[in-house]
Structures are given as C-alpha cells and as structure tokens.
Amino acid sequence: MGDEDPHADPDFAHLLPRDAEVAVFIDHLENGHAMGHKVLAQEHPRYRQQAMRTSLNRLTEAGHLRWIKEHITVEDNSMRWVTRTYWSRTRRSPEWWANFARERRGRDVTQDYRPGLARTEDPVPHPAPEAEATQDEPTPDQPSAAYRTLAGLRAADPRMPLSEADCRSLEPLAAQWLSRGATPNDITRALTDGLPPTVSNPGGFARTRLEAKMPPYKSDTAVDTAPSRPLRARVTRAIMACASCDQDERTVKIDRGICEDCRKESAENPVTDEDITKDIAEIAHLGITSAHFLKLKLERRRTGGPVPDTFRPVPIEDLVMYHYRDNRDRIANGLPPRRWNW
Template identity: 40%
Template sequence: MTNPGYGKRSAPYERPRTENDFGHLLPRDASIAAFIDRLPEGSDISVKTLAKALPYGQCAVRTSLNRLQDAGHLRRGSECVATEEVLLWVTRTFFSRTARDDAWWAAFARGDVPKEQQRPTRSRAFILLASLGRAAPTLTLSSADCVNLEPQVSEWFERGATEAELLHALTAGLPTPVHHAASLVRRRLRDKLPPERVAPAHRTVLRTLECSECQAPGRPEALLGGRCAPCRGAARDTHFGPPGAVQAPEVRARVNSVRAAVVPRSERTFR
C-alpha cells in the first residue's frame, strides 16, 4: 500500500466484473489489468512494485501500463485533497475496469461524469427482499411479496439507507413465531422509515491529468491517449488564449501599422 491519499483510485460507475473484462487486450496486458483491478484502493501500482509482485520485468510492466492507458483503462494525474489543516495535491493513478474514451476521462477530470444508466433484471430493492430469508429464514418471502414490498424498500434507499441498515431494521428482535412474514416486513418498513437525509453540498473537484511520458500536466482534452501533443509527435499548438483571440505575431503587426501611421511630432502642424 502507498502512503495515505496516494496510489490506485478506481474510476466511478464501473460495470459489474465479468470473466472477459480484458479479453480485448494482449495476454500480458490483460493479466496485469486483472491484477490491478482486484487490488484495494490506495495500492501502490508503480512499475517497481508491480514488477516485484508479477512475473514480468520493469520494462514489460511499463509497456503494458502504457498500453492500458492507450486502451482507456488507466490515467495518471493528481488530485487536491482537503484535510483539517491544508489542501494537498497528491499523485494518483486512476484505473477503470471499463475501457473509457478520451472524452470520458476529460469529463472525469472536471468532476462531471454522468452516472451511466444500468438496466438490471431486478431492482436493488427486489434483490434485498428476495435474499431476506438468508439472513432470517422466518422472513422468507414469495416472488409476489417481493413485488408488492419493492416500492417501500425503494423509498428507504431514496432516503440514503444502506442494505445493512435495512436488514437490521427488518430482522432485529423478531417475534417467535412469525405468522406472516410479508405483513411483518410491511409493518416494519412503514414504522421504521428513516427521515430524509440532507444531501451534502456539491464540492468542486480539483483534479488534473498529466502526460504519461513527460509527466507534464495539461488539459484533459489535449492528452489524447494519456499523452501530450509533443510526446505523440504532433505539432505543438502555438495558439494562446480563448478561441478567436489575436495571436502575438498579429498583435505586433497591428502595432507596427499603427506606429507607421502616426505623424512625427516635429512634422505636425498646429492651428
């Protein structure tokens, strides 16, 4: 593990893990990606550390990490973290099990990545109700009971309740025996419904991405594939300022034309 605040950070809104998440990659790259994917948050995934844990040398690991970056699974950068005393910029490596394009990573750096709409076969509420019998066998529900109680459980989730809080509310202190599981669950869902929780204020994300080769920070839109234009071999952009801004050579030309049109003071005539 790295020092607190550094190391691996998983990208948000990952799709569920499958056996073929990295099937589009070369075997070595897929092996390293799968290894990183299963590491906990904050793990040290530097080239040297990975080479010690994997059967590959540092050069091979570095090449694979660059290819993972090209494929949209990895970006390197820094992020501003607030402590009780100061604001710290920490170096982080962002990893996504799901391959993302450059536009997605640019939105991620700005902090405005939209949550992807998932289409599960069953809702989160239905799944919890269907598995309730595992935690408390006397509360085993039928499929019809799960459908009828699903809106009440969804309301708990909308108010910020977790699965653990719901299970505790439904299974703690059960009477013996339970004559009608569905009625008892419906009553507890109604009587123990928590109050609405105030959503925390949106915090401005302070995050930058940097070139994987020269480590120079840059605009996410300019780091195509995680590399800046010079490292990609592209011509350096000499334009500065907002779109349509007058560039330095044109400014000098305009100033020179103005100077040329000015009549010297010795030649001026006064009336």
Template identity: 45%
Template sequence: MAAPGYGKQSAPEQLPRSAADFSHLPAREAYLASIIDHLPDGAAMDVKTLAVLQPHYGQMACRTALNRLSAAGHLRRVRERITAKDCRWVFRTYFSRTPRSDAWWARVLTTGETSTPAAPDPPDERTRNRTPLPSAAYAALAGLGHADPRLALSATDCTALEPLAAEWLARGATPALFAAALTAGLPPDVHSPAALTRHRLLDKMPPERPPQPDHPARVLECTACRAPCRPHALLGGLCRACRSGTPTPPTPPAPPPPRSRLSPATVRAHAARAREAMVTSPRL
C-alpha cells in the first residue's frame, strides 16, 4: 500500500469485470492492466512496485506499459489538495478498466461531473405536502425572543427582516453570535422590537469576508514525465513532448576557447635560444 492519501484511485462509472476487459491491448499491457485492476484503492502502482508484483517485466517495461495504458484511456495521473483548507498535495493514479476518452477524463477529474447523475431521493412521507421549513435567517430572527423577550418579533417582522439577517449569516455570523450582538445592551423598555432590530441589523452589520484565492484543487499530470498540464494539453494522458517521443535535449555547455598554437619551427627556435642562454650564462 502507498502512503495514506496516495496510490491507486478507481475511476467512477466502471462496467463490471469481464474476461474481455483488456482484450484490445497488447499482451504486456493487458497483463499489467489486469494486475492494476485487482489492486485495492490506495495501493502503490509505481513502476518499482509493479516490477516487484510480477516476474515477467522490469521497471522500464512497466513504465512503457503505463504510458500506453494512459494513451489507451485506462489511467490518468493527478495531484490533489487534501482539503480546500489544507495546502498539502497528494499524488494519485486514477484507473478505469473501461477505456475513456480525453474529454471524459477532463470532465470527471476537473469538475467531478459524470454522465449519469444520481437520481434524487424520493420525498419522505412525513414531509410530503407540508409547508417548507423556514430559512436559517428567519429562524435566527425568531429565536431573538427566546434570547431576550424584549426582542420578540412577529412572523411578519421576521419575514420583513429576513434579507438583512441572511446577509449577516452570509458574512460568517453564527446564530449564537447573531443573537448575542442584537440582544446586548438593550434598553429597559423596548416599544418597537422590529424597528430596534432593523436599526441594529444595519448598524452592527459584520464586515464582508475577503475574497478567497481560487486555487485549483486538482491538477492533471503527464503520465510519462509527471509534468503538470492543462486538460486540453494532454492527449492520451501525455504532454506534447512525450507524445512526440523526442523531448527537448538540454543545451550543451559552450566549448572552451581554443588555445593558441605555435608552429614547430618557432618551438625549435625558442628551445635553441634557451640552451644557448644556459651555456653562455656565467656560473656562480
């Protein structure tokens, strides 16, 4: 098994297993796809693990087979954030025994939509043909009378003040904070609870929430080189460089400047002058 949160992830909308699931694939790819299909969710399925799980193919063969399974529509590599508030990322490989198109993978992995949405649950017999439940804003206004009888509001008052109370809740106020803010410091006698509540709803309105940065929760990767890519840039799960099979080679370093060369005659002349200087120089 891979580390928690990593490893294989089964894709949705898969057909039941059958003997012909991978008959359209070459023998090596069909054999490895059958092994991956029977792995549980969360199992490691990197090339090293696949090479250990079976005795026939090594790491390079498993790597090539994974790329071909991606091109055939059986798998996609994805990096995902753990939660919307957690910046940590996990790396998963989504596998489908049913081959899927690039458009299907892009729709399911980026938006989570499937082609067959689940049917809604049938209505409960106890709630059928009854009045709808009040909104959270209406319930918060109606609860003010329980928090302090001086702010007891009628049904008409709650309906009229409901938009202002809804704005409070939209800005992050909980029902408890809502009641505490509106009932704090009330005068001894309140002659018009609705007018006082409206005044306090406007004057004590909490600030708007700052906009949250829109970070993608899921990024698709190239199956071969693991580079993050946009969905439309992946064909068969492979980026353009990996599809061409000729990734751009690194730029070679510049050669060193050539050394200056002397002709053999010049070298002999320098050697002769050096010997003559050694013979004629006075000895100490």
C-alpha cells in the first residue's frame, strides 16, 4: 500500500509470536507472490500448512490481509472473476478495507502481469481509442459475445446444438475470432455452411472449424508499423471474499475478512499443533504396524498363499503408506482422516 508506515521493529508487536513471524515473512515477499497456505508452508522454514493457515486467518482478522474477488472485463467483451490477496504492513480497519475494495472498481489492469489478474495473451493489430463506459455493470452470469454467438448456433442450424460445456470450452476460440476483426455472423457462417446431413459431435466439429478457419489479423499500412499491445482490461466490480473458504459477500456475511461459518467452525473445533502431531503419529503407527497383517490377509483371501511383491503392480507396504500419506495431508489441512475399505 502506498501510505504504509516505514519499516520498524514494533510493526507486528500486537500479534502472537508465530503470527508476527509469518507477517514478517509475508512482508518481504515480492508483489504477485502466491498466498495460499500450502505454498507459503512449502517456503517457510518452520511452519507447516495448518499452522500457516491459522496464522493467515489471524492476520486477516488483525487487518493486515484481505481476499478480494475482482470482476475483470476485457475489451473483447470477455469477462472473468479473479481472486486477489492484498497485504498491508500497517493494520487497517474493516472500513478502510471496504473503501479500498470500492476504489478498485474502474482500475485499468491491462499491464498488470502479476499472477491472478486477467490479461489477454493475443495482441491486437493497433491501439484503439478508449471508449467511454456506457453499459451498466455486468453481472457474474452475463455471457460474453463469443459465448452468445456459440449458443445461438442451435437456432441458426439445428444440426449444431452446442451444449453449455461446449460453449464454455469453445468460448476462447470464438473470442480470438472476434479479436481478429471477425463478426458474430462470420463465426456462425463458418460453423454452419456446408454441414453434412448429420453432425454426431457438434462440439468437436465446431472446434475443428474454428481452429482450421481462424482468420488472420487485419493487415494494413498502419498495422505493419504499429506495435502490438494486449487487450485493455479493467476491474468492473470488487467484492470481499472469506480468507478461509473463498466464499464471497454475495452469499455469506464477511466480518473482518472471515465468514461467519468459518469463524464458528474454528471456535467449535480448534486444531492445535499438538493435535496435528498426535494424529499424524497415530496414523503412521497404524499404517506401519498393520501393513504386514494386511498383506497376509489379502494373500490368503485372493491367492491362498504368499505372493512375492515382484508379482504385484504395487507392493502392499507401498499401498498402505500411500493411504497413510493421504490421511497425513488431510489432517494437516484440518480435515478428518479417510477410512479405507480393503
């Protein structure tokens, strides 16, 4: 944040020791660094996933972190939601964060290449004057022009009834057509002219034609001399999201960056580092000591006698350790261990 206080020793003195250590670690990360608790746990020398997840929640409640979902609109009329994590070394009030989210609306993010922000890889031939924003704010369910064109094929020709999954899958290709100067009618004609009597796989047929008939970029004298540029993109909406479950304020109430359900669950089922260590040790003991007996049981049931591991696709001990590692990771993420039916 541009108005942060300068670095000082008591920056995080109000936090618990572990949370303060995690805060210093985050404060020295580069802009755009992934902020998932699993990623941070892999890089932090001392704390693992559950400890990191707990500290991130506490830092959020203390006013240092916020997860914000931003609706991005690109000038080719494609839209998407992205979740961004914002960090402030200076602790902020909930009102400050709410105002920060409101001010994100309208921001130009065309040149922001940090992970998570939407941008278009394909350049357009030459810069176009920025158009005034005259349309209302799009809703999350509003389809793009490319999607609407694909969905309209069913009406243009009954032999091309694309499904919802087909339209979503082919939307990037259709958007690429539009970015190269094609019109929706051009796409419709390319996908419906000269169809065979029966189209058994409309989605695959449309993909083949869209790729094979992709139009070139418009070329003229101005295009040859003008540098390419990415499509312009801007934030058209910004809403708060829960730091723990990623639900946003459209469906849940967010209080100090955490939704009520996650706050209640955390209060009812607190998980300490000691609990995690104990559970992992118990699973390891059960997995290792039961491997031999499980091996004998399966051999007697299926073959009537011992079978060398060289005759198996996977040794029994490896199978047991796989399930052990799976449950170890589940517990580290605050999930109950999974029961396995042998």
